[in-house]
Amino acid sequence: MSGVRVLVGTRKGGFVLTADGKRKRWEVSGPHFAGWEIYHMKGSPADPDRLYASQTSAWFGQVIQRSLDGGKTWEPPGGPLGKSPEGFPKGESNKFVYDTSPETGKPLTTHQWYDGTQHPWEFKRVWHIEPSLSDPDTLYAGVEDAALFQSVDGGKTWQELAGLRGHGTGPQWAPGAGGMCLHTVLLDPGNPKRMFIAISSAGAFRTDDAGKTWKPINRGLHSQYIPDPTAEVGHCVHRIALHPSRPNVLFMQKHWDVLRSDDGGDNWREVSGNLPTDFGFVIDVHAHEPETIYVVPIKSDSEHYPLDGKLRVFRSRTGGNEWEPLTKGLPQRDCYVNVLRDAMAVDALDPCGAYFGTTGGQVYGSADGGDSWAPIVRDLPAVLSVEVQTLP
Amino acid sequence: MIRVVLPAHLKTLAQVNGEVELEVHGPITQASVLDALEVRYPVLRGTIRDHVTHGRRPLVRFFACSEDWSHEPPDTPLPEAVATGQEPLLILGAIAGG
Numbered sequence: 001m002s003g004v005r006v007l008v009g010t011r012k013g014g015f016v017l018t019a020d021g022k023r024k025r026w027e028v029s030g031p032h033f034a035g036w037e038i039y040h041m042k043g044s045p046a047d048p049d050r051l052y053a054s055q056t057s058a059w060f061g062q063v064i065q066r067s068l069d070g071g072k073t074w075e076p077p078g079g080p081l082g083k084s085p086e087g088f089p090k091g092e093s094n095k096f097v098y099d100t101s102p103e104t105g106k107p108l109t110t111h112q113w114y115d116g117t118q119h120p121w122e123f124k125r126v127w128h129i130e131p132s133l134s135d136p137d138t139l140y141a142g143v144e145d146a147a148l149f150q151s152v153d154g155g156k157t158w159q160e161l162a163g164l165r166g167h168g169t170g171p172q173w174a175p176g177a178g179g180m181c182l183h184t185v186l187l188d189p190g191n192p193k194r195m196f197i198a199i200s201s202a203g204a205f206r207t208d209d210a211g212k213t214w215k216p217i218n219r220g221l222h223s224q225y226i227p228d229p230t231a232e233v234g235h236c237v238h239r240i241a242l243h244p245s246r247p248n249v250l251f252m253q254k255h256w257d258v259l260r261s262d263d264g265g266d267n268w269r270e271v272s273g274n275l276p277t278d279f280g281f282v283i284d285v286h287a288h289e290p291e292t293i294y295v296v297p298i299k300s301d302s303e304h305y306p307l308d309g310k311l312r313v314f315r316s317r318t319g320g321n322e323w324e325p326l327t328k329g330l331p332q333r334d335c336y337v338n339v340l341r342d343a344m345a346v347d348a349l350d351p352c353g354a355y356f357g358t359t360g361g362q363v364y365g366s367a368d369g370g371d372s373w374a375p376i377v378r379d380l381p382a383v384l385s386v387e388v389q390t391l392p
Numbered sequence: 393m394i395r396v397v398l399p400a401h402l403k404t405l406a407q408v409n410g411e412v413e414l415e416v417h418g419p420i421t422q423a424s425v426l427d428a429l430e431v432r433y434p435v436l437r438g439t440i441r442d443h444v445t446h447g448r449r450p451l452v453r454f455f456a457c458s459e460d461w462s463h464e465p466p467d468t469p470l471p472e473a474v475a476t477g478q479e480p481l482l483i484l485g486a487i488a489g490g
Binding site for chain 1: 399402405435440443452485486
């Protein structure tokens with residue numbers, strides 16, 4: 001019987017939750033990398049046993065971890081897996097250095113700081129790992145301060161795709177309260193040269209030549225919190241999502257506003273519709289219904305918890321504008337958790353499963369497309385990310 | 393042999409228990425000890441000092457013989473007691489609490 005594996009990154013370690021296709025009984029393993037912040041864990045679509053994790057610490061920096069056995073064991077992938085001939089662990093896999101060479105773009109040295117002055121780019125951590133759709137050894141890392149890195153050797157070495165920072169608007173990018181992070185990487189299943197990324201708070205960007213050149217795709221976004229609400233860049237995009245069967249249609253949860261694009265991001269229109277608040281972080285698309293999307297509305301940018309203490313997922317079956325609250329199994333009083341931008345995912349079983357994690361340490365799952373929910377675990381550290389693998 | 397005490401998280405990362413003992417050639421300095429440490433444990437590169445500049449990470453401190461060596465130039469010779477292995481070089485993470 002097929003099954004699912006839910007990869008949960010938290011403030012104090014990573015967890016792997018597994019279940020069969022019924023998704024009723026769950027096994028929990030972890031914490032992996034106990035005590036470290038695990039910003040993101042994700043499996044390779046080309047090899048489900050190949051997992052990657054971003055292990056990070058304000059004290060000791062960034063480490064990339066890799067598993068070849070579905071999360072049972074992990075090692076930094078720098079060098080051959082296993083021990084060196086002397087018996088000591090190899091595994092340097094943490095070298096993220098911004099490209100400053102004149103050959104590969106227009107290297108930048110500064111971006112806009114909170115006070116409007118220019119500030120040097122400083123690597124802090126990997127927010128998001130996106131493995132290639134076809135090659136287990138190729139993966140992308142979205143990092144803070146915002147940049148995109150690529151590895152073609154299974155995470156051992158990393159090279160910046162410097163055309164993103166160098167395309168021209170970089171000096172205008174500014175950090176949000178959470179840092180200047182590149183948090184979303186979407187690969188186009190129909191076009192290996194097309195990729196979408198999003199940065200807080202710069203906006204969304206697209207490449208059509210496998211990362212060499214990029215352009216901002218923020219037309220139609222309206223952000224009242226910046227001096228020019230319709231500027232080319234400067235928008236605090238929280239998350240974008242697409243359905244693999246229709247990669248030209250994008251959905252966006254912005255700082256405020258839920259939007260969609262039907263032309264690969266060239267133009268956006270708001271589809272917040274009847275949402276009780278259109279602030280939020282996550283957005284995702286049903287695995288089998290490209291017009292069914294999910295968000296978790298959060299009260300406001302200054303009050304990061306659900307409206308009225310009720311944790312509600314909102315689902316639209318019309319690609320936006322018309323939304324229904326999904327409450328069955330979710331706390332409907334005294335709930336003041338947040339759901340962070342990388343903390344929602346769907347599986348590909350039928351019916352589609354949906355999952356999200358909270359800053360209160362709960363991971364909720366639904367095996368019926370969101371009609372009903374149940375906690376898989378209740379008491380983890382604050383959840384930073386949730387990813388799902390559908391297993392054969 | 394030069395003795396080095398790692399913080400708990402880095403012991404886990406490098407898969408070591410207790411102190412690390414290193415053979416270091418030439419002057420015994422922060423830089424030479426960290427160079428030897430990173431040769432033996434490549435996974436620690438970037439965790440104590442920056443990959444490129446070799447600057448100490450902001451929340452990491454160095455102590456030797458009960459003295460703070462964090463702000464000494466990296467090529468300053470460490471105390472004789474560290475050079476002879478009587479005392480370890482302590483690598484500490486800033487206290488997390490509150």
